[in-house]
Amino acid sequence: MQAHYLECCDKDIPRRVRVFHVDLIVMSDKTVIKGNPSEYVKLNVGGCLYYTTIGTLTKHDTMLRAMFSGRMEVLSDSDGWILIDRSGRHFGTILNFLRDGTVTLPETSKELAELLAEAKYYCIAELAEPCNQALTKRKEREAEPICKVPLITSQKEEEMLISSTTKPAIKLLINRHNNKYSYTSTSDDNLLKNIELFDKLSLWYSNRVLFIKDVISTSEICCWVFYGHGKKVSEVCCTSIVYATDKKHTKVECPEARIYEETLNILLYESRNAPDQELMQATATRGSGMSSYTSDEEEERSGLDRLRSNKSNNPG
Incomplete structure (x- = not known):
């Protein structure tokens, strides 16, 4: 199997990673991905570039598992980047949750709502539930007065x-x-x-x-x-x-x-x-x-x- 090295922009992956060839079955501009869990893929999420393994993407029963286990077609460009038409701002947090099963939630209500939307889009119920609970508590706390004087x-x-x-x-x-x-x-x-x-x-x-x-x-x-x-x-x-x-x-x-x-x-x-x-x-x-x-x-x-x-x- 032929391999080559690519520079990695994901902070959780070494700067130089060994990327194996992934079997791609090209159907016009869409692609069906099949590969071993240890093989790396290149992701372009709303203009943000990520490298991760197929094993990470298919670790939980989510839409990403369907995309990278051959059950769904995905878009790719001429350089082999898999295109996902979503904001890439919180995709690193999504990947960390898929790897570890837990992440530190954002501090602001705005970022928490954004992460909740991404978790719902990728059908990651285990992440959407704590985001929803934290957002509800935060809204209640923000609406509650500091002190009450009758x-x-x-x-x-x-x-x-x-x-x-x-x-x-x-x-x-x-x-x-x-x-x-x-x-x-x-x-x-x-x-x-x-x-x-x-x-x-x-x-x-x-x-x-x-x-x-x-x-x-x-x-x-x-x-x-x-x-x-x-x-x-x-x-x-x-x-x-x-x-x-x-x-x-x-x-x-x-x-x-x-x-x-x-x-x-x-x-x-x-x-x-x-x-x-x-x-x-x-x-x-x-x-x-x-x-x-x-x-x-x-x-x-x-x-x-x-x-x-x-x-x-x-x-x-």
Whole structure:
């Protein structure tokens, strides 16, 4: 049997391969291929050139087995290249699957859909099925939101959510329409900062904490409430009253450090057992389990009241 060497462009085949003559029965411009499994054939798939063995092409019960086992006629050119009128982009992956029975699937949905189409065309059910499953899962994952934040419309909904979840919970109460008092100049900015911080924390900890937004309550304008094991553990109130002349003004602040601290504390309630009390006391800023935020103006006012009280009690 006469043999000659050809340069190979398939990366999985040595650069120089020994190509044996394959018996070709020519019928006009079509050819019926017959040969031993170890013999190489030249394939031109949509302009991409491949060298592979007849054994690889006939290894599985596919359309390629029918093409290269003499059961079907194939097109060939004058140089002996077998012509397949399909895109050659994923044909290397097709060959690898025929050789090994498994391949690494593409990462993008577009390439995965292209490989699925080629697997269906060549009737390779063993490859089409995992492609179809991976594509379905990928579409479901792409359509699913990263995190979900329920917006409650009643106190009953809040109680139901908190009692039914196994996670600790953080609720942000936002009531911009509470116009009982007028805002200070920076209150709107601080309200937006609280909303942005809530959105950031929900993206970070959505797998560990249930985040809830409350826009119906009228008790406060902006308040964080933290729940563990279905019970209220602490809160950070960002609303305070500022006394200027004889008028009252509502002030909204954004105590980020305090909110971060309470968020980390609430993660202690992830386990079924209650957190260690000594640890909770060490991380709490006050003696009680409940905590709230006091503005600088309130502290200053409280200090002035104490000073006046001391002067009145000690007139001398």
